[in-house]
Each structure stands twice: as C-alpha cells, then as structure tokens.
Amino acid sequence: xxxxxxxxxxxxxxxxxxxxxxxxxxxxxxxxxxxxxxxxxxxxxxxxxxxxxxxxxxxxxxxxxxxxxxxxxxxxxxxxxxxxxxxxxxxxxxxxxxxxxxxxxxxxxxxx
Amino acid sequence: xxxxxxxxxxxxxxxxxxxxxxxxxxxxxxxxxxxxxxxxxxxxxxxxxxxxxxxxxxxxxxxxxxxxxxxxxxxxxxxxxxxxxxxxxxxxxxxxxxxxxxxxxxxxxxxx
Numbered sequence: 001x002x003x004x005x006x007x008x009x010x011x012x013x014x015x016x017x018x019x020x021x022x023x024x025x026x027x028x029x030x031x032x033x034x035x036x037x038x039x040x041x042x043x044x045x046x047x048x049x050x051x052x053x054x055x056x057x058x059x060x061x062x063x064x065x066x067x068x069x070x071x072x073x074x075x076x077x078x079x080x081x082x083x084x085x086x087x088x089x090x091x092x093x094x095x096x097x098x099x100x101x102x103x104x105x106x107x108x109x110x111x112x
Numbered sequence: 113x114x115x116x117x118x119x120x121x122x123x124x125x126x127x128x129x130x131x132x133x134x135x136x137x138x139x140x141x142x143x144x145x146x147x148x149x150x151x152x153x154x155x156x157x158x159x160x161x162x163x164x165x166x167x168x169x170x171x172x173x174x175x176x177x178x179x180x181x182x183x184x185x186x187x188x189x190x191x192x193x194x195x196x197x198x199x200x201x202x203x204x205x206x207x208x209x210x211x212x213x214x215x216x217x218x219x220x221x222x223x224x
Binding site: 088 | 205207216
C-alpha cells in the first residue's frame with residue numbers, strides 16, 4: 001500500500017472552473033505538502049500544511065487537511081490553461097529525516 | 113536566488129557503465145535529498161544529507177549506488193555498474209529547515 005495516494009488519477013476541466021484533487025495517506029504525518037510538475041520539468045513546491053492545521057490558502061490554492069480521515073484536498077479556483085500539470089501530495093513523519101513519501105499524482109488538464 | 117540545479121539533464125548509457133549525477137543545492141541549505149522516479153512508479157526517497165553527513169540512507173536500493181557530499185555543498189550520486197532498472201528520473205532537493213524541500217529539474221537517466 002502507498003502513503004499519499006491522489007484521487008482522481010486524471011482530471012480534465014474547462015478554463016475558469018475549479019479543480020479539486022484529493023490525497024489519502026496511511027500513517028501519522030508531521031507535514032503534508034503539495035507539489036506541481038509541468039511536463040518534463042522538476043517539482044515546484046506549492047504549499048505546506050502542518051498536522052495541527054486544518055486549512056491553508058495561497059493565492060488561488062486552498063488546501064485542507066483532515067487528520068482523522070488521513071486525507072487532504074487541494075482546490076485550485078478559477079483554473080487557467082497554465083495550471084495544466086501533474087499534482088502530487090507528499091507527506092513526512094518528521095522523524096529526523098523529513099523524507100517525503102509521494103503518491104502517484106493527479107494529472108490535471110485545463111482546456112482553454 | 114538560484115534554485116537547485118542538476119547536471120546532466122539527460123544521460124543515456126549502456127548497461128554496465130558508470131554514471132555520476134550532480135546536484136547543487138540552494139546556497140545555505142544544509143539539507144540535501146535525493147529521490148528517483150522509475151517508469152510508472154511513485155517518486156521514492158533515496159537518501160538525506162545534513163551538511164556532509166548522511167542522515168538517512170534507508171532508500172538507497174543497493175550498493176551500486178554511492179552518494180557523496182564532500183564539503184557540505186554539492187552532492188554526487190554515482191551508479192556503478194548501471195542496470196536497466198536504474199532508468200528513471202533522479203531528483204535532488206534541498207531545504208533550509210528540513211520541512212519545505214525545493215526540487216531541481218531532475219536528471220533523466222536511460223540505461224540501454
């Protein structure tokens with residue numbers, strides 16, 4: 001079983017719509033982060049939410065965390081064609097290393 | 113501020129050869145991480161340096177992989193001898209506080 005599984009695996013929406021991606025994890029976490037990867041490029045850090053936080057905003061991004069359900073969601077409002085990318089959640093347990101455990105990601109396509 | 117850089121961006125080698133990947137972290141970041149993504153799988157942690165010391169190398173797949181960070185600045189990851197299953201994208205990340213990790217663009221390795 002995998003820590004950090006995103007849902008859905010692929011999402012296609014029209015420009016201007018909102019996109020919601022979900023992430024579930026299995027073990028206790030210290031932090032949960034969301035990253036974006038444009039095709040063929042590196043990972044871009046979007047937002048970090050700590051285990052004692054429930055919601056966080058950054059521009060058009062809204063992240064929620066429900067530790068009782070071991071799940072997180074990433075909402076992108078008013079999507080743009082430039083938001084087309086793969087989105088990954090990553091968790092760490094904070095046990096000295098902060099090594100990240102990634103899911104397989106959600107591939108978002110925003111149609112102009 | 114320059115981001116994390118990796119060299120080379122692509123490498124194509126034959127099975128049995130040696131390849132050395134390089135990562136230059138963001139200046140001042142003591143924490144340096146290596147990850148890799150093999151075809152169709154999740155991004156997986158390989159190891160974590162704090163300055164020049166290996167903090168956690170639990171993700172290193174076998175002794176064909178050798179990582180170094182002499183002087184606590186840039187790091188190298190050597191694969192010797194390379195096998196077909198080593199093909200994938202190798203990412204480096206750095207962090208000041210261990211939590212938020214900033215990733216490089218990755219090195220795409222193809223072993224033929």
